[in-house]
Amino acid sequence: MTETGTTAVPPTDGDPTAFTFPQQRGCPYRPPAGYSALREHGPLAEVTLYDGQTAWLVTRHADARRLLTDHRLSSERSSDGFPIITPRLLTARGFRTLVTMDGEEHSSYRRMLIPDFTAKRTKAMRPDVERIVDECVDGLLAATPPADLIRDFASELSARVIFHLLGVPTEDQAGFQERSIRLLSAADSAEAEGPLAELVDYLDRLVASRGPDHGTWLLDRIAGDEVAKGELGHGDLVRMAVQLLVTGQGTTAQMVALGMATLLEHPDQLELVRTEPDRIPAAVDELLRYLSIADMAGLRVLTEDVELHGRVLPAGTGVILPYALLNHDPDVYPDPARFDVTRTPEQHFAFGFGAHNCLAQGLARMELEVTFAALLRRVPGLRLATPLDELRVREPADMQGVYELPVTW
Numbered sequence: 239m240t241e242t243g244t245t246a247v248p249p250t251d252g253d254p255t256a257f258t259f260p261q262q263r264g265c266p267y268r269p270p271a272g273y274s275a276l277r278e279h280g281p282l283a284e285v286t287l288y289d290g291q292t293a294w295l296v297t298r299h300a301d302a303r304r305l306l307t308d309h310r311l312s313s314e315r316s317s318d319g320f321p322i323i324t325p326r327l328l329t330a331r332g333f334r335t336l337v338t339m340d341g342e343e344h345s346s347y348r349r350m351l352i353p354d355f356t357a358k359r360t361k362a363m364r365p366d367v368e369r370i371v372d373e374c375v376d377g378l379l380a381a382t383p384p385a386d387l388i389r390d391f392a393s394e395l396s397a398r399v400i401f402h403l404l405g406v407p408t409e410d411q412a413g414f415q416e417r418s419i420r421l422l423s424a425a426d427s428a429e430a431e432g433p434l435a436e437l438v439d440y441l442d443r444l445v446a447s448r449g450p451d452h453g454t455w456l457l458d459r460i461a462g463d464e465v466a467k468g469e470l471g472h473g474d475l476v477r478m479a480v481q482l483l484v485t486g487q488g489t490t491a492q493m494v495a496l497g498m499a500t501l502l503e504h505p506d507q508l509e510l511v512r513t514e515p516d517r518i519p520a521a522v523d524e525l526l527r528y529l530s531i532a533d534m535a536g537l538r539v540l541t542e543d544v545e546l547h548g549r550v551l552p553a554g555t556g557v558i559l560p561y562a563l564l565n566h567d568p569d570v571y572p573d574p575a576r577f578d579v580t581r582t583p584e585q586h587f588a589f590g591f592g593a594h595n596c597l598a599q600g601l602a603r604m605e606l607e608v609t610f611a612a613l614l615r616r617v618p619g620l621r622l623a624t625p626l627d628e629l630r631v632r633e634p635a636d637m638q639g640v641y642e643l644p645v646t647w
């Protein structure tokens with residue numbers, strides 16, 4: 239599949255330096271073809287969003303590293319000028335979560351969650367994740383091929399790991415999972431309302447039933463510590479749990495599906511990883527860089543004037559740091575469009591960078607390593623049942639991915 243298979247950036251009004259954002263994707267596992275024109279135009283490109291608002295897009299890795307640690311960039315979505323790249327962000331504006339907070343409010347929420355995401359905690363969770371992955375592979379193998387690797391494997395797997403992390407009782411998991419899958423596959427906010435309300439209601443009751451000394455899992459721990467001490471509201475904890483589920487489930491499921499598809503489309507790289515499984519952690523890192531599925535997460539607004547490359551961007555300007563474009567910067571990753579599991583893709587932005595870097599990146603990496611190892615070992619004949627270019631890619635403003643990935647074995 240080539241990078242030229244999609245429409246390039248549609249120049250507005252015939253002006254070749256006017257760009258729209260986000261860009262249409264063609265190949266499920268490559269960045270939009272239009273990113274090349276943006277990079278050539280960079281280091282800064284003014285882009286027009288769906289509603290006519292404009293924002294400035296940053297194309298260089300080095301600039302993004304600096305900006306993502308600059309306190310003058312805010313994640314507050316309700317601020318004027320924040321780059322609203324899709325109408326869905328408008329409806330989500332009122333739902334305050336870690337990703338939309340700044341400064342002390344953000345750090346104090348993040349501190350509460352950190353104990354559940356330390357390297358030690360992730361290591362301790364590995365045997366549980368291995369068991370969950372094995373059970374999900376059993377489920378896949380029990381089906382008659384073809385199957386959808388997202389619906390019949392990756393969604394369940396990623397949901398179960400988060401339920402486990404939160405401390406959702408096993409007997410409640412099936413109902414909980416059904417609602418979270420409905421929430422994630424909702425076409426719009428109206429369709430998302432029902433499952434979201436049911437999840438909030440369930441978590442609300444679950445948190446209320448917990449208290450000090452109930453257990454060690456995330457909800458128990460926070461309910462027993464911060465909520466009991468009055469440092470966090472009951473409703474805030476419920477919102478935190480919903481956010482973890484929503485951000486964690488879809489991302490990991492798409493990484494499993496697109497990661498497997500990418501390996502299958504690069505048989506030499508797949509063979510290398512299969513014959514030398516020690517390479518799996520490095521392969522996961524390269525997949526994270528190469529796919530950059532959370533391409534659209536780097537959205538910020540300036541709280542003060544910022545000078546960049548001789549241009550003063552005034553306070554209130556929207557700034558876009560497209561993680562896929564930055565992770566394909568040739569100054570940092572030679573021949574960036576080549577998928578190469580032997581490279582060491584240091585300092586990539588697949589998990590963001592700075593204050594908002596992905597809290598669960600250790601867990602996500604471990605889960606991906608365990609999953610790819612199990613699939614390669616236990617389903618050696620796994621292959622695509624539909625050519626990739628026939629699959630429906632997700633909307634440009636969404637996480638990079640596909641709606642389904644038919645496979646056989």
Ligand code: HEM
Pocket residue numbers: 313336337338348400481482483485486487489490493531532535536537561587588589590591593594595596597598599601602603
């Ligand atoms: C491979 C899977 C994943 C990818 C690619 C990913 C990617 C990201 C990215 C790019 C950000 C930064 C957003 C920004 O710049 O504003 C982020 C933040 C975050 N992620 Fe992940 N994520 C993954 C898995 C998970 C999982 C499994 C969880 C939870 C269990 C999770 C929870 C979070 C949270 C809570 C934040 C917000 C951190 C903050 O604002 O301080 N992520 N993730």
